Amino acid sequence: MGARTSIAPGGRQSRLSGFFSAIENRLERERDQLPLWLPVALGFGIASWFALTDRNSWIAFLLTGAGLGLAALTLARTMRLARGIGIFALVAGIGCVLIWVRAEWVDTETLERPVVSRFAAEIVSVEHMPARESVRLMLRSPTDPALPRQFRVNIDEDVAPGGLRAGAWISLRARLMPPPRAAVPGGYDFSQRAWFSGIGATGRAWGDIEIVRPASGDSWRGWLETRRARLAAHVAERVGGGEGAIAATLATGDRGRIAEEDAEAMRRSGLAHLLAISGLHVTAVIGVAMLLVLKLLALSPRLALNAPLILIAAGAGALAGLSYTLFTGAQVPTVRACVAAMLVLVGVAMGRDAITLRLVAAGALVILLFWPETLVGPSFQLSFAAVTAIIALHEHPRAKKLLSRRDEPWTAKIGRFTLGLLLTGLVVEIALMPIALFHFNKAGLYGALANIVAIPLTTFIIIPLEALALFLDIFGLGAPVWWLVGQTLGLLLDLAHGVSGTPGAVALLPAMPIAAYALMIVGGLWFCLWKTEWRFWGFAPIAAGAIWALVTPAADVLVTGDGRHMAVRESDGRLALLRPRAGDYVRDMFNETSGTEAEAGALEDLPAAWCSADSCRTTIWRGDRQWRVFATRSRYYLPYPALVEECAAADIVVSDRRMPEGCTPRWLLADRTLLRETGGLAITLSPPGIRTVLEPGDDHPWRRVAQ
Known part of the structure; x- marks a missing residue:
């Protein structure tokens, strides 16, 4: 027995050593892939700062990362695996520090409560939204000291005076509100975006708006904004209708002219990415510029033989891409695409294969270093997930063998090209589906098929035709080409409406747990960033996260956080609203969070409900018991004895005002006092559970302001 006892620890140590040796041998085979994990480590630190809620947790994360990193690096001489762990931990700590410093540095002045004020302020930017018949102004330096330094105001288009330009001062009266946080758990949190964008309030103006001081004309932003607005109006007028709105968007990034039904059709069909000025559009502009410069210079035999035409064309493409990015507003997604395109052009100029995962990693590092907050937004996640999935597919040996060009009949070439588009579309749809479901609770199912037609149509026909039409307009000859632009855009809109109207075109899912989403992201990264067989281990967390998301009820x-609106889910999944006259925004928000498109009904129409003008009560059967819910819905107070009786008989009481101490329901009292601390609520009854928008002690700066 003694001999066995003395041998066992050595055997375990030998097996452990063998395990680490196997991991190190595997990493040695993946040596070229290891740098791809640097932006993942940086992103992990940034995401951890958003996920953790208080300063003590952030400090603990930093100390843990630093300690683990230093300890691992001390073992790096004897264990190569430790070196990778140490670098990952230290970079993750850098990511946490980066976003923490960025959030505190922004220090946006935020309005604390709704106000109505008349003031004068300077216009920072102007966004025309003809589809909504309004104009959106970004204002700063108001004369009212009670207002934040910068905020956003919408005005009706019919009262907008001429001369609304960046740099002008205007006088107006408006009702302003703090940037709204998520109304219910899983909803869109504008307050976070507003903090990093420097938006301290939002609101709407009414009455007369007066230009106090016209723009001086010296502002480059104002000059650029005016030219952009004129070009958008020119393009929309030349094409006309919904097609003109899409054409203006492709030319200038101005999406305010697109009708809501067209925008929704593009979203449901998986074609909404065509409306965002991003990689596709920047690539098309750069490609057209490079092709034109290369072909024109090649007409000269002397230049063709002696000049570095590829380098010159790459420089022209870079200039065109930078100009297009600035002209379309230099939004973060466009800047991100431009950065990636510049890296590609550098690779082209050096004569190297630039379209690799290392390019994607370099672009992600640049974006996260300058705009770390974009990591948690859908734009960053969707764009980088799509590009990573595409490159991972086309770098796979079997995909290369199947899709590479070769000498064959033109029919086979077209078929291979179509197959490549189909495979690429399927891979992109699979990669983007969990991201779309997490952020929007919906994802298009037929997007891969729609994009087979839409992407070549937009890249190779619509954008070049639009550029040609604009050029010919200089000589007054663009009308025939504009007609062609309208016809091709009509095909694109017909495709979007046809696909979006197909039964089962959209997958819906209730708000998923963030941990389930994180599992799917980790699994996807593991599968895409490795090349050897252990990449398939990534399917385990993907499957676990997907199952978790699907079984979450x-x-x-x-x-909602103000207590005014409540929705009860019926047995068939439809929602019944406490206030049936709630607007489209409230209805859409409840439907998206619940993962349903069925028209919401009224609570008072339920068989087990009783409602008056001032209150409602209903009974819900879940599991093996029934739950009684009571809610107020008017500004009038109920008689105290009747209120106390209703509260005592109810399991859940909901109210937009503070309830008296005598109101003691059996389980939950969600009145103004509680909702001020928790924000909106998502309540499950089988098993009982509550999710909240706010958490006590949340130290994120936009949360501190809200509390």
Whole structure:
């Protein structure tokens, strides 16, 4: 027995050593892939700062990362695996520090409560939204000291005076509100975006708007904004209708002219990415510029033989891409695409294969270093997930063998090209589906098929035709080409509406747990960033996260943060609203969070409900018991004895005002006092559980302001 006892520890140590040796041998085979994990480590630190809620947790994360990193690096001489762990931990700590410093450095002045004020302020930017018949102004330096330094105001288009330009000062009266946080758990949190964008309030103006001081004309932003608005109006007028709105978007990035039904059709069909000025559009502009310069210079035999035409064309493409990025507003997605395109052009100029995962990693590092907050937004996640999936597919040996060009009949070439588009579309749809479901609770199912037609149509026909039409307009000859632009855009819109109207075109899912989403992201990265067989281990977390998301039930009761609106989920999945006259925004928000498109009904129409003008009560059966819910819905107070009786008989009480101490329901009192601390609520009844928008002690700066 003694001999066995003395041998066992050595055997375990030998097996452990063998395990680490196997991992190191595997990493040695993946040596070229290791740098791809640097932006993942940086992103992990940034995401951890967003996920953790208080300063003590952030400090603990930093100390843990630093300690683990230093300890691992001390073992790096004897264990190569430790070196990778140490670098990952230290870079993750850098990511956490980076976003923490960025959030505190922004220090946006935020309005604390709704106000109505008349003031004068300077216009920072102007966004025309003809589809909504309004104009959106970004204002700063108001004369009212009670207002934040910078905020956003919408005005009606019919009262907008001439001369609205960046740099002008205007006088107006407006109702302003703090940037809204998510109304219910899983909803869109504008307050976070507003903090990093420097938006301290939002609101709407009414009455007369007066130009106090016209723009001086010296502002480059104002000059650029005016030219952009004129070009958008010119393009929209030349094409006309919904097609003109899409054409203006492709030319200038101005999406305010697109009708809501067209925008929704593009979203449901998986074609909404065509409306965002990003990689596709920047690539098309750069490609057209390079092709034109290369072909024109090649007409000269002397230049063709002696000049570095590829380098010159790459420089022209870079200039065109930078100009297009600035002209379309230099939004973060466009800047991100431009950065990636510049890296590609550098690779082309050096004569190297630039379209690799290392390019994607370099672009992600640049974006996260300058705009770390973009990591948690859907734009960053969708664009980088799509590009990573595409490159991972086309770098696979079997895909290369199947899709590479070769001498064959033109029919076979077209078929191979179509197959490549189909495979690429399928891979992109699979990669983007969890991201779309997490952020929007919906994802298009037929996007891969729609994009087979839409992407070549937009890249090779619509954008070049539009550029040609604009050029010919200089000589007054663009009308025939504009007609062609309208016809091709009509085909694109017909495709979007046809696909979006197909039964089962959209997958819906209730708000998923963030941990389930994180598992799918980790699994996807593991699968895409490695090349050897262990990449397939990534399917385990992907499957676990997907199953977790699918089995997570929709909330049985949803309550907005102000307590005014409540939705009860019926047995068939439809929602019943406490206030049936709630607007489209509230209805859409409840439907998206619950993962349903069915028209919401009224709570008072339920068989088990009783409602008056001032209150409602209903009974919900979940599991093996029934739950009684009571809610107020008017500004009038109920008689105290009747209120106390209703509260005592209810399991859940919901109200937009503070309830008296005598109101003691059996389980939950969600009145103004509680909702001020928790924000909106998502309540599940089988098993009982509550998710909140706010958490006590949340130290994120936009949360501190809200509290």
